[in-house]
Amino acid sequence: MNKPARHHHKPIQPDFIKAKKSLGQNFCIDDRIPDEIVSRLAATPEHQVWEIGPGKGALTRRLTETGARMQLFEIDERMREVLTGEFPAASIIWGDFLEIPDAQLPAVDRPLLVCGNLPYYCGTPIIKRFLEKGPHAERLVFLLQQEVAVKAAAPCNHKEYSYLSVHTAFFARASVGGTYGPGSFAPPPKINSSILILEPLELSADERERRFRALKPASYLFMQRRKMALPLLRRQFAGTDWNERFARLGIDEKARPENISPAQMLELFAPLSEP
Numbered sequence: 001m002n003k004p005a006r007h008h009h010k011p012i013q014p015d016f017i018k019a020k021k022s023l024g025q026n027f028c029i030d031d032r033i034p035d036e037i038v039s040r041l042a043a044t045p046e047h048q049v050w051e052i053g054p055g056k057g058a059l060t061r062r063l064t065e066t067g068a069r070m071q072l073f074e075i076d077e078r079m080r081e082v083l084t085g086e087f088p089a090a091s092i093i094w095g096d097f098l099e100i101p102d103a104q105l106p107a108v109d110r111p112l113l114v115c116g117n118l119p120y121y122c123g124t125p126i127i128k129r130f131l132e133k134g135p136h137a138e139r140l141v142f143l144l145q146q147e148v149a150v151k152a153a154a155p156c157n158h159k160e161y162s163y164l165s166v167h168t169a170f171f172a173r174a175s176v177g178g179t180y181g182p183g184s185f186a187p188p189p190k191i192n193s194s195i196l197i198l199e200p201l202e203l204s205a206d207e208r209e210r211r212f213r214a215l216k217p218a219s220y221l222f223m224q225r226r227k228m229a230l231p232l233l234r235r236q237f238a239g240t241d242w243n244e245r246f247a248r249l250g251i252d253e254k255a256r257p258e259n260i261s262p263a264q265m266l267e268l269f270a271p272l273s274e275p
Contacts, residue, residue, distance in 0.1 A: 036195055037143065045067035114139075136200055139200075
């Protein structure tokens with residue numbers, strides 16, 4: 001696991017707008033964070049970039065240097081003068097990104113990249129929206145609380161391996177970038193933050209549906225992650241020869257959910273119909 005980066009840097013100058021606790025705002029004051037996000041995003045003038053929660057524009061300033069077409073989503077109306085004044089070429093949608101209907105999202109007519117310094121409370125729902133519904137993006141790079149980033153990318157048998165790990169692996173390749181301490185933000189949060197990099201898989205409609213079918217039983221298992229999976233499945237999903245499936249997939253009959261890989265989960269549960 002990455003250690004928090006040391007707080008020795010030239011800070012981005014804060015302005016008069018104070019963070020709102022109700023919006024989960026922690027403004028970035030560490031210029032290494034936008035530098036890393038932009039580097040990992042790898043945007044070019046041929047890309048369309050969606051930034052969720054630009055706030056005061058710390059990341060937006062670096063993104064505009066890439067020449068990509070910019071689309072901003074901002075919930076805080078106090079940022080209107082800052083963002084419209086400094087980034088006149090960017091399109092801006094005002095409101096909660098999670099409440100914008102799919103039909104009202106901007107059209108995607110070139111390769112899409114998505115990024116943002118996300119409030120802790122909405123990081124997981126935003127990730128799930130992109131992975132489950134789209135639109136399909138080449139890459140998503142988000143700054144989140146460290147715990148969520150690590151869980152999303154955790155492999156089987158890792159202590160942080162969870163339902164979120166399986167869900168993410170079903171729809172994307174995930175990795176964790178730099179980790180930053182509370183001093184990189186104003187006001188400083190009580191926990192560390194990490195950069196999560198997601199590369200969504202290109203899946204057919206049938207394959208996506210197959211993976212969705214496997215999510216419900218996987219979720220059930222992780223509600224009791226310390227118990228052996230085989231007895232749980234026998235009890236909850238009767239009528240299936242779980243012993244045969246475990247043997248066929250090479251899963252130990254004493255395995256707990258944390259010992260079953262995403263690939264094994266998919267093969268184990270994809271044939272299941274709704275119980």
